[in-house]
Amino acid sequence: xxxxxILLAVFRMLAALPYSWLRRLGNLAGVVLYxxxxxxxxxxxxxxxxxxxxxxxxxxxxxxxxxxxFFARSFLDRFMLWYRPEAYLRKLVxxxxxxxxxxxxxxxxxxxxxxxxxMDAGGTRLSMDRTMFTMFANQKNKxxxxxxxxxxxxxxxxxxLSRQDGLRGAIRKxxxxxxxxxxxxxxxxxxxSVFVPFFGVPAATVTxxxxxxxxxxxxxxxxxxxxxDTGYRTTFYPAWENxxxxxxxxxxxxxxxxxxxxxxxxxxQYLWTHKRFKTRPPxxxxxxxxxRDVDPxxxxxxxxxxxxxxxxxxxxxxxxxxxVPLEDNGPATEGRTA
Numbered sequence: 409x410x411x412x413x414i415l416l417a418v419f420r421m422l423a424a425l426p427y428s429w430l431r432r433l434g435n436l437a438g439v440v441l442y443x444x445x446x447x448x449x450x451x452x453x454x455x456x457x458x459x460x461x462x463x464x465x466x467x468x469x470x471x472x473x474x475x476x477x478f479f480a481r482s483f484l485d486r487f488m489l490w491y492r493p494e495a496y497l498r499k500l501v502x503x504x505x506x507x508x509x510x511x512x513x514x515x516x517x518x519x520x521x522x523x524x525x526x527m528d529a530g531g532t533r534l535s536m537d538r539t540m541f542t543m544f545a546n547q548k549n550k551x552x553x554x555x556x557x558x559x560x561x562x563x564x565x566x567x568x569l570s571r572q573d574g575l576r577g578a579i580r581k582x583x584x585x586x587x588x589x590x591x592x593x594x595x596x597x598x599x600x601s602v603f604v605p606f607f608g609v610p611a612a613t614v615t616x617x618x619x620x621x622x623x624x625x626x627x628x629x630x631x632x633x634x635x636x637d638t639g640y641r642t643t644f645y646p647a648w649e650n651x652x653x654x655x656x657x658x659x660x661x662x663x664x665x666x667x668x669x670x671x672x673x674x675x676x677q678y679l680w681t682h683k684r685f686k687t688r689p690p691x692x693x694x695x696x697x698x699x700r701d702v703d704p705x706x707x708x709x710x711x712x713x714x715x716x717x718x719x720x721x722x723x724x725x726x727x728x729x730x731x732v733p734l735e736d737n738g739p740a741t742e743g744r745t746a
Contacts, residue, residue, distance in 0.1 A: 412551035423487040427500070427639065430488065434481030442476040449476070452680040454695050459607035460675075474676035478635055482525040489532045490559030500639035501533035508644040509587070509629060513538075516626035517587040518617060521633070522667045523594065523679040530633030530642040531560070531589050541567035541581050542589040575616070582624040592617050593667055595686045603689050604661040607668055612687035618652035618659035627651075632670050634677055 422430065442449060449472055456468045463471075489497065509519070519540070521527050531542055544560065547553040561568045567586070569577050582588050595601075595612050600619075603610040621628055630645040645666075652659035671678045685695050 410551070412549055416551065416555055419484070419487040420491055422484060423491045427488075430484055431481055431637075434484045435477045437480035437484070438477030439473070441480055442473045448681040451683055451696060455680045455682075455684055458609045458685060458695065471676055472680070475678075475680050478525050478677050479679075479681065481635065482528070486528055486559070489528060490555070490562065494536060494563065497533060498536065501529050501633070502636075502639065502641045503533065503644075504641055505644040508646060509534075509538075509631075512627055512629060512647065514585045516582050516585060516624045518582065518620060518626045518628045519587050519589045520617060520628055520630040520663065520666075521589055521591050522630075522670060523591055523682065524632055524634060524670070524674070524677050525679065526633030526635050526640045526642070526677065527591060528560075529635075529640040530631060532563070533640070533642060534587075534589065534631075535563045538587065539567070540587040540589055541569055541578070542591075543578065544568045544570055546570060575620070579620065579624060582620065582626050588620070588626070590617065590620075592663070594682055595684050598687055601687070602657045602660055604657060604664055606664045606684065607671075609685055610689055610692075611664070611685055613660050613664060615656045615660050617663055618656045621652050621659075622656075630666060630670075634674050 422433070425433070452472045452475060453468065456463070456471060460468065488500075492500075509517075519534070521530060531540075534540060542560070544557060547556060557568055567581070569581075578588055592614050594614075596614055598612055600616065601612040601614050604613050605611065606613070617628060620626060627647040628651050629647045631642055632645075633640055633642040648662070651662070683696055688694065
């Protein structure tokens with residue numbers, strides 16, 4: 409038995425613990441994560457300084473610690489979602505405003521699910537009651553990759569498409585009336601993205617939600633899953649009217665504005681350990697730079713030395729953004745989610 413299978417066996421045993429125990433274990437693991445995984449806390453620190461420049465430093469640090477606890481809890485809970493009985497999970501994840509999705513049954517539908525740490529729990533719970541699909545990024549570890557795929561597709565209503573296969577399969581499913589559980593709020597590079605503000609900072613944001621809605625006639629119904637003291641709560645919001653319109657950039661900006669509002673309601677539960685601002689407009693510097701703690705407001709690290717404009721250790725080139733159209737009959741281009 410290899411190391412990956414041993415770890416999976418351990419996580420499976422942990423998943424059987426009472427939820428209150430698992431929550432305490434996750435909080436403890438979060439403290440270890442906060443103090444021990446400097447690369448990820450560095451990313452979170454840069455993101456929060458960019459998004460909340462007026463927030464006192466000690467408040468940002470408290471927010472990072474709280475985020476690490478939620479992150480660790482969501483990681484451990486993932487195995488519970490894979491292995492615990494359906495009846496248990498139905499009680500664990502509560503649905504709010506579910507009539508909003510019921511009213512759109514059978515119609516082309518995109519479920520906009522931003523990267524809050526409860527997103528896996530929300531997707532699992534929804535797949536128990538209806539056929540839906542999401543996209544899956546293949547992992548390097550083959551054992552975990554297969555277990556993750558099986559875990560996400562364990563209920564009869566779940567379908568998992570590989571994002572490496574592109575979006576043509578997704579377009580077909582949406583047109584057939586199968587809801588698409590889509591997580592589009594990550595920096596996936598310049599291709600198929602536009603720079604629109606996220607908390608006032610230009611962020612490379614994929615236009616896929618607007619494009620898919622335009623191509624398929626799908627309604628966009630946002631849903632956010634948050635962690636609670638007793639489990640999770642998935643909340644649906646009214647489907648967007650007059651979306652996407654004729655301006656894809658304006659539609660993508662509208663998506664970011666919605667996500668901002670939800671982040672302000674539960675800031676510790678948003679995924680801050682992702683390099684949301686990694687891709688920069690031509691001529692702008694890399695915010696994340698070295699592991700040393702760079703102050704994104706001044707381009708100076710906290711040691712007092714200037715931090716040059718760099719991307720992955722190299723000076724940032726002045727390159728043009730390549731905008732690739734998303735076409736149903738052409739090569740699949742963007743299908744990247746979480």
